[in-house]
Amino acid sequence: MWCWSVLCLSWYPGEGMTLQQIAGDDWQDFERKHVWHPYASMVSPAPMFAVQRAEGVRLFLEDGRVLIDGMSSWWCAIHGYNVPELNAAATAQMQKMSHVMFGGLTHEPAARLAARLLEIAPDCMQHVFFADSGSVSVEVAIKMALQFWQAQGCEQKSRLLTIRHGYHGDTFGAMGVCDPVSGMHHLFARMLPEHLFADAPTACTDADWDTKGGDEAQIADFRDKIETHRGELAAVILEPIVQGAGGMRFYAPEFLRRVRTLCDANDVLLILDEIATGFGRTGRMFACEFAGIEPDIMCVGKALTGGYMTMAAVLTTARVVQGVHADANGEGAVLMHGPTFMANPLACAVALASINLLLASPWQQRVAEIEAQLKRELEPCRALPGVSDVRVLGAIGVVEMCEPVDMALVQPMFVELGVWLRPFGKLIYTMPPFIVDSKELRVITNAMNEVASVLSKSP
Ligand SMILES: *Cc1c(COP(=O)(O)O)cnc(C)c1O
Numbered sequence: 001m002w003c004w005s006v007l008c009l010s011w012y013p014g015e016g017m018t019l020q021q022i023a024g025d026d027w028q029d030f031e032r033k034h035v036w037h038p039y040a041s042m043v044s045p046a047p048m049f050a051v052q053r054a055e056g057v058r059l060f061l062e063d064g065r066v067l068i069d070g071m072s073s074w075w076c077a078i079h080g081y082n083v084p085e086l087n088a089a090a091t092a093q094m095q096k097m098s099h100v101m102f103g104g105l106t107h108e109p110a111a112r113l114a115a116r117l118l119e120i121a122p123d124c125m126q127h128v129f130f131a132d133s134g135s136v137s138v139e140v141a142i143k144m145a146l147q148f149w150q151a152q153g154c155e156q157k158s159r160l161l162t163i164r165h166g167y168h169g170d171t172f173g174a175m176g177v178c179d180p181v182s183g184m185h186h187l188f189a190r191m192l193p194e195h196l197f198a199d200a201p202t203a204c205t206d207a208d209w210d211t212k213g214g215d216e217a218q219i220a221d222f223r224d225k226i227e228t229h230r231g232e233l234a235a236v237i238l239e240p241i242v243q244g245a246g247g248m249r250f251y252a253p254e255f256l257r258r259v260r261t262l263c264d265a266n267d268v269l270l271i272l273d274e275i276a277t278g279f280g281r282t283g284r285m286f287a288c289e290f291a292g293i294e295p296d297i298m299c300v301g302k303a304l305t306g307g308y309m310t311m312a313a314v315l316t317t318a319r320v321v322q323g324v325h326a327d328a329n330g331e332g333a334v335l336m337h338g339p340t341f342m343a344n345p346l347a348c349a350v351a352l353a354s355i356n357l358l359l360a361s362p363w364q365q366r367v368a369e370i371e372a373q374l375k376r377e378l379e380p381c382r383a384l385p386g387v388s389d390v391r392v393l394g395a396i397g398v399v400e401m402c403e404p405v406d407m408a409l410v411q412p413m414f415v416e417l418g419v420w421l422r423p424f425g426k427l428i429y430t431m432p433p434f435i436v437d438s439k440e441l442r443v444i445t446n447a448m449n450e451v452a453s454v455l456s457k458s459p
Contacts, residue, residue, distance in 0.1 A: 028050055057435060068444060075431045086357070089353035099341065122294035130313050139169075142173050146158055158232065161198060164246075167183070177237050179246045200249070234268070237272075241287040257291045260293040269320065270295045272288050276302060296319070299313070306350065306351075311351055377442065378397050397429060397431075
């Protein structure tokens with residue numbers, strides 16, 4: 001009790017502050033003291049940059065500075081900000097309804113978005129479950145896999161197999177399949193189910209895709225685990241080709257092809273998490289296209305609404321749907337999930353407009369141009385002593401440092417250089433909006449070169 005009140009007094013200097021009092025110029029100060037940020041300390045908050053508005057690839061800060069956005073707001077805003085087509089879709093839908101419950105009711109935006117998603121997704125995808133965030137879609141995908149086997153009387157098939165360096169979200173089911181080291185396993189070990197982790201394939205650049213992918217040693221541990229545990233495995237879950245928040249690693253399509261073959265041979269479903277890779281980011285609409293394989297269950301999110309609002313979806317096959325409802329126990333099996341904001345009409349309308357805008361644009365050419373420029377302009381970083389690797393795939397450019405990046409030092413440096421980049425761990429990376437032009441991208445790559453070079457000099 002004593003500790004608690006001392007703590008409160010020491011870091012709630014705004015105690016007694018009323019809503020009216022903060023309505024003025026003090027809101028940034030109030031925010032700093034009371035509002036949590038992702039993976040950040042609430043007791044000693046890092047400096048924040050307040051954004052007043054955003055347009056195209058630019059973020060306009062409250063203090064008047066303008067930044068070129070190299071992050072697409074955590075990889076979502078593929079068309080940039082304040083996009084006329086998306087604004088129009090949101091406004092038109094809002095005038096009809098922003099939301100209605102999806103239990104017992106339905107609406108045209110959900111139907112049209114589902115149709116569009118199934119049209120662009122791998123052929124065998126036939127059904128759509130709308131979820132409210134990427135993590136939740138991973139939970140739903142896992143439930144689908146578990147219920148699939150349960151409904152057929154195979155209750156023992158209840159574990160998942162994945163590879164190291166993965167990231168699938170922050171909710172409990174998703175955390176259970178995140179990398180056990182870089183994920184949060186040590187904090188929540190007692191609460192997390194024990195899934196299986198196989199060695200990840202070697203990270204590669206496109207130049208060595210063919211050679212590394214053909215190597216049997218890459219898949220040996222995965223093969224061993226799936227064959228040994230097939231009787232207890234419901235599904236394999238992976239990010240195809242690009243492992244994102246677990247390390248920005250690219251791996252060979254051949255590995256994914258072998259995973260597909262092993263899943264089939266061992267009666268295990270394959271869940272592909274395309275939340276980061278979907279909607280053109282890698283140069284293909286979905287990254288599984290590199291391997292020419294199709295999943296049993298697929299998660300999409302992030303760029304789904306072009307970064308306008310939170311929404312994700314789980315796509316699946318007719319076989320999985322039939323399996324889930326097979327009902328070996330005679331209890332009328334249905335998928336046990338239903339978020340309050342399921343298939344939110346506003347999000348559906350904007351997502352449909354975003355996909356239409358993508359399809360109407362020369363996105364493949366744009367992403368290929370971004371890829372070529374990133375390769376050209378990030379390559380000089382490789383020669384710096386503090387840099388351990390430079391890799392580029394589609395509109396993803398990564399400079400991996402030898403040591404973890406000091407954010408307190410680096411974040412203001414990027415802002416000073418006029419760009420918004422947010423490194424993590426040893427990784428300085430960019431995933432710009434597809435509408436970035438070559439001059440703007442040049443500002444981003446210059447900043448990455450500059451910061452990597454300063455970090456290479458500091459002891
Ligand atoms: C971001 C991400 C998630 C989680 O999505 P949220 O919308 O943040 O819950 C899951 N999987 C991958 C691959 C991601 O990149």
